[in-house]
Amino acid sequence: MELLKQRILAEGQYMGDGILKVDSFVNHQVDPALMDEAGKEFARLFGDLSPSKILTAEISGIAPAVSTGLHMNIPVVFARKRKPITMPDQVLLTLSPSHTKGRMVELIVSPEYLGAGERVLIIDDFLATGKTIEGLIELAQIAGSTVLGVGALIEKTFEEGRKLLEERGLLVHSLARIESMDEHGIHFH
Amino acid sequence: MELLKQRILAEGQYMGDGILKVDSFVNHQVDPALMDEAGKEFARLFGDLSPSKILTAEISGIAPAVSTGLHMNIPVVFARKRKPITMPDQVLLTLSPSHTKGRMVELIVSPEYLGAGERVLIIDDFLATGKTIEGLIELAQIAGSTVLGVGALIEKTFEEGRKLLEERGLLVHSLARIESMDEHGIHFH
Numbered sequence: 001m002e003l004l005k006q007r008i009l010a011e012g013q014y015m016g017d018g019i020l021k022v023d024s025f026v027n028h029q030v031d032p033a034l035m036d037e038a039g040k041e042f043a044r045l046f047g048d049l050s051p052s053k054i055l056t057a058e059i060s061g062i063a064p065a066v067s068t069g070l071h072m073n074i075p076v077v078f079a080r081k082r083k084p085i086t087m088p089d090q091v092l093l094t095l096s097p098s099h100t101k102g103r104m105v106e107l108i109v110s111p112e113y114l115g116a117g118e119r120v121l122i123i124d125d126f127l128a129t130g131k132t133i134e135g136l137i138e139l140a141q142i143a144g145s146t147v148l149g150v151g152a153l154i155e156k157t158f159e160e161g162r163k164l165l166e167e168r169g170l171l172v173h174s175l176a177r178i179e180s181m182d183e184h185g186i187h188f189h
Numbered sequence: 190m191e192l193l194k195q196r197i198l199a200e201g202q203y204m205g206d207g208i209l210k211v212d213s214f215v216n217h218q219v220d221p222a223l224m225d226e227a228g229k230e231f232a233r234l235f236g237d238l239s240p241s242k243i244l245t246a247e248i249s250g251i252a253p254a255v256s257t258g259l260h261m262n263i264p265v266v267f268a269r270k271r272k273p274i275t276m277p278d279q280v281l282l283t284l285s286p287s288h289t290k291g292r293m294v295e296l297i298v299s300p301e302y303l304g305a306g307e308r309v310l311i312i313d314d315f316l317a318t319g320k321t322i323e324g325l326i327e328l329a330q331i332a333g334s335t336v337l338g339v340g341a342l343i344e345k346t347f348e349e350g351r352k353l354l355e356e357r358g359l360l361v362h363s364l365a366r367i368e369s370m371d372e373h374g375i376h377f378h
Contacts, residue, residue, distance in 0.1 A: 021275040028276070029302040030251075030265045032258035059267070062219075062251045069221035076219045078248070084290075086210040087217070101273075113218040 001041050001175040003034065004153065005188055014181045018128070018156065026125055026153065027060045038175055039067025042123060042151045045173045046072070049148040051121035053077060055114065055136050057107055064153055065123040072121075077114055079107040079136060088112065092142050096135030107135045109143065116144030127152035127174050130161025137168070154178065157189060190230050190364040192223060193342065194377055203370045207317070207345065215314055215342065216249045227364055228256025231312060231340045234362045235261070238337045240310035242266060244303065244325050246296055253342055254312040261310075266303055268296040268325060277301065281331050285324030296324045298332065305333030316341035316363050319350025326357070343367065346378065 013021040025031040042064070054076040056065035062078050069076040083091060083106075092109045114120075120140045122133055133150055140147045150165050155174035165172050177189040202210040214220040231253070243265040245254035251267050258265040272280060272295075281298045303309075309329045311322055322339055329336045339354050344363030354361050366378040 015275060019275065023273075023275050023299065024302065025264075027273070028266065028269065028299055030255055030258070030267065032255045032265060033262065035255060036259055059247045059251070059269075062248070063255045066219055066221045066224060066252045066255065069219070070225055073222065075214075076221060077217065078219065080217065080248075084212075084216070086204060086208065086212050110212065110217055113213065 001038065003037055004176045007031075007034065008154065008176055008178075008186060012186055014183060014186065018159070020154070020156070020178070020181060020186070022154070026063075030063050032063075035063045035067045038064050038153055039069075039071045041175060042068040042173070043071035046121050046149050046151060046171065049121060049171065050119060051148055052119045053114070053121070053145070055079065055109075055120050055122050055140060055147075056124055057081075057132055057136060060125040061123060064125060068121075068123050068151070077109060079109050079139060081105050081107065083108050092139045094135045094138050094142075096132050098132070107132070107139060109139050111143060114140060114143040114145055118143070118145035120145045120147045122147060122150045123152075124150075125153050127155040127161045127172070128159045130159075130164040133161065134164060149173070151175075190227065192226055193365045196220075196223065197343065197365055197367075197375060201375055203372060203375065207348070209343070209345070209367070209370060209375070211343070215252075219252050221252075224252045224256045227253050227342055228258075228260045230364060231257040231362070232260035235310050235338050235340060235360065238310060238360065239308060240337055241308045242303070242310070242334075244268065244298075244309050244311050244329060244336075245313055246270075246321055246325060249314040250312060253314060257310075257312050257340070266298060268298050268328060270294050270296065272297050281328045283324045283327050285321050287321070296321070296328060298328050300332060303329060303332040303334055307332070307334035309334045309336045311336060311339045312341070313339075314342050316344040316350045316361070317348040319348075319353040322350065323353060338362070340364075
């Protein structure tokens with residue numbers, strides 16, 4: 001998506017250690033019009049899969065997932081990282097390593113909203129090592145759902161995420177594919 | 190907003206202790222079409238204020254805030270509850286009591302995205318005691334921004350939030366105003 005690439009070139013900051021800061025339009029400040037365009041594009045790319053539900057992880061996956069859900073006319077479930085008191089005692093929970101937090105985080109979904117027979121599309125902000133997304137896939141599988149595809153706004157293709165997901169037979173699309181980045185710049189495929 | 194009230198009556202669950210569970214369309218599973226309608230309605234209600242930015246708090250404020258931002262064509266900043274490594278060392282931080290968590294939580298905004306001269310509209314999922322929203326107002330004030338209005342999907346009018354906010358001279362709108370709720374039902378104004 002050209003609009004997203006331009007924005008990354010204009011405002012993205014390489015922070016070292018493989019971390020790209022896009023806080024001005026994705027991770028802290030959000031550009032709603034950009035998210036809407038991303039949602040339209042994901043709806044186009046994944047429409048043939050006919051998913052029944054979108055699954056994402058709080059926090060930064062919510063905006064692109066809800067935009068996609070609007071354009072596909074399906075609900076969105078966001079995995080929580082802490083169990084709120086409104087959740088039942090029995091939940092679906094997995095542990096996932098967080099690169100930006102440097103520790104394991106919990107991903108929790110209530111079985112009330114993810115169950116057998118759902119056709120799941122996963123949407124997230126980043127695809128890098130794929131570990132968070134693998135956590136979401138495992139939650140969906142425990143629930144008896146089938147994961148069909150994975151969409152990410154930004155992919156770091158120098159990490160192994162896509163390979164892991166394609167080996168599971170999933171359709172993978174990202175809207176900006178970063179081949180390399182360093183203090184001199186960001187390079188797309 | 191009639192659509193929201195109907196949904197609360199159909200799916201909302203009273204959990205005791207003043208807590209309403211709306212996890213099936215707001216707080217865990219999100220209905221994107223409902224959020225889009227709410228965003229349109231907020232844009233209509235607050236259009237005359239001509240805000241330059243929307244401020245919300247992660248996590249459940251993000252979906253209605255981004256929908257509103259899309260319909261008003263302005264960016265959204267969501268206050269973080271934990272400081273990510275992409276944030277600068279100096280941040281705007283306040284403490285806010287969380288009813289559903291039973292403890293104080295941090296609300297953190299980077300001064301990169303909230304500064305002097307901004308005209309701020311706050312959007313959140315719930316207006317109850319108003320404490321979270323007061324935390325957001327204080328962050329905006331430290332930043333030198335002016336808060337003009339507050340919109341919430343669901344208001345519990347038996348708590349004191351609206352009074353606190355109107356005493357500050359703010360325009361307050363909520364889309365479903367709950368007068369009382371107990372094990373027998375939920376009653377709107």
